[in-house]
Each structure stands twice: as structure tokens, then as C-alpha cells.
Amino acid sequence: MTLATALLYLLALGVCAAISICVYLVVTSPPKRVRTAHGLTLRSSKQDVSLPLPDIADNASVTLSVVVPAYNEEERLPLMLDETVGFLDQRKKSQPDFTYEILVVDDGSRDRTSEMALEYAKKHENEHIRVLTLAANRGKGGAVAEGMLRARGERLLFADADGATKFADIEGLESELAKLSSDGLGVVVGSRAHMVRTDAVVKRSAIRNFLMHSFHQLLYVLGVREIKDTQCGFKLFTRSAARSIFRNVHVEGWIFDVEVLLIAMHCGIPIGEVPVTWHEIDGSKVSLLRDSIRMALDLFTIRLNYLLGVWAIDLAATSKQQ
Ligand SMILES: Nc1nc2c(ncn2[C@@H]2O[C@H](COP(=O)(O)OP(=O)(O)OP(=O)(O)O)[C@@H](O)[C@H]2O)c(=O)[nH]1
């Protein structure tokens, strides 16, 4: 066997391997969820019974919804709620028309996250806090999507339960959204890109920073180029944008933010990015190695499925009437 034939065999082997990996990723990728009320309970501190579930297709009935995905967050959540409620009650005082809801989405926690949130609401006599409990754990993407589809706001923010972002930074997102949204469509994402040269990032472990840079390279190759920080847990949507996007998502894990942005781009929804204050909070639930591999595979899955047309964006689901 000559060197040339050996190389040819090797090449053929490589192509076969690549094709098998692609087929595997497409075959094992999640279908779009059929959204039902099954396994969802919505409660406030007032009633013990489950409230009727609102639908993102309905008209808004509050000004702002804050959706908080929470998985085993009984320890970190109260502090986040203090800050959020403090800010929003203050705004309510200065703007009598302003109304809000905080929708804590308990992602099938094994601790007392839901009970904690309800007790918090009762103790502070806050009727704006609602708790949506998912029967089983779905991942951050699943929790955010279910929350968005059951929220009532004209505008909808999702914010991490650890309170890593200073809540007052929502003002920057709101003014950017007011500027860029057209036809009621718009998304503004919080960004930590300005912090890359600061201690918060430099002091992180080398492996973490290496993974962060690789992730950015991968995103660039996959076509997400305008947005510097896709993963920040602080994103604001108009109601129409949330309706278009969250009825079309497939991915429920950590990488869901990328699919959210890809759908927004596909639908021609304007996207803005605004710097936010961010402090690393202890108790992160991300496992570096396992979640990095998962995220890289999911990225390819997303790209392949849209490329091959296996996942299609249902534009009818994005229209208002329905
Ligand atoms: N780990 C995990 N978090 C979830 C899940 N569902 C929802 N979340 C929420 O996702 C948010 C982000 O979690 P963090 O552990 O702070 O992770 P992170 O902020 O992406 O990562 P760090 O930069 O390490 O803080 C929190 O509000 C979690 O409660 C889940 O299934 N697993």
C-alpha cells in the first residue's frame, strides 16, 4: 500500500466519522416541545390552589415580568428577591401606572425553593410574586421558556436567581429597548464583555478562561458574531419578541441563550447589547468539564438542525392572533 492510498483511506475514514457524528447529533436532538399545562403549578402567597395559567398569546396585563429560573436556590434566592422587590417597589412609588410580577420558576428543585419563595411573598405581603413549579428538572432553558410562556408583562426580563447582575441595570436595557424596538419587537441582552480585562475575569482560573475563549471562537464560526456575550443571565424582551422566540425554542440546557438569539436573528428582531455590573456569586451549579462538552455538542446540534432544516421556525406561531 502506497502512502497516497493510506492517506486516502484516512481521509475517507475522517469523512465517515464526521458524517456519523452529524447524523448522531441530529437524530438525538430534542424536538420542539408541545407546550401543555401538564406538570406545571402556578401559585401566589394568597391562594394555596393552582392559579389559572396565563399564555404569552394573551394581551399583557402588567408592565414588567421578571422571570427567575431557580434550581435548588433556597439559599441564594431571598437576597435576589430583596434587591429586585426593593427596586421595583421604588419604581411603583414614582410611577403609579407601573405594575410588575416576579415569576420564580422552580425547575424541579430537590430543596424547598418553591416553598421558600411563597413564604417570602407571604412574609413581605407581596402579591406580585408568583411561583411556577415544574414537576421535573428541565435545565435553565426549559425553566426560562416555561416562565416566559406563562408571564403577563408588556416587557419580560429573565434574571438569574443568584443576583449576579445589579438589578438596577435593567434601566439601561429598558432605554435601549425603547430605542431599538420596531413593530413592538426587540431584545436587549446584558453584557459582561466590558469586564474581560477586569479582575472579575482575570482572576478566574486559567481553564475557565481558556474555555470561555474557545466558546467565543466556536460561536464566531457558527455565525453568532455581533453579540459579544451570549450567556449573560439578564435579558429583556418585548412581549411580541418573547412570543415569537419562546414558542420556537428546542434547547433546554445551558446553551439555550444561543438558540434564543439565533431565532431572534432569523425573525428579524432587533437585538441590542448593554453592559451590566456583574459579580461572581458563590454556589455556581455549572460543572466545568461536563457542561463545556455538553455546550459544544449542543452548539453543533443547533447549527446543524437549522442548517438542514430539521428545526424550522414556525412563523405562524409568532403572529399575534392565535
Ligand atoms: N444548574 C442549574 N441551574 C438551573 C437549572 N434550572 C435553572 N437554573 C438556574 O440558572 C441560573 C444560573 O445558575 P448559576 O449556577 O448561577 O450558573 P451561571 O450563573 O450560569 O454560572 P456562574 O457564572 O458560574 O455563576 C440560576 O438562576 C439557576 O437557579 C438547572 O437545571 N440546573
Ligand SMILES: *[C@@H]1O[C@H](CO)[C@@H](O)[C@H](O)[C@H]1NC(C)=O
Ligand atoms: C388585545 O389588544 C388588542 C390591541 O390593543 C385588542 O384589539 C384586543 O381586543 C385585545 N384582546 C383581548 C382579548 O383583550
Ligand SMILES: [Mg+2]
Ligand atoms: Mg451565576
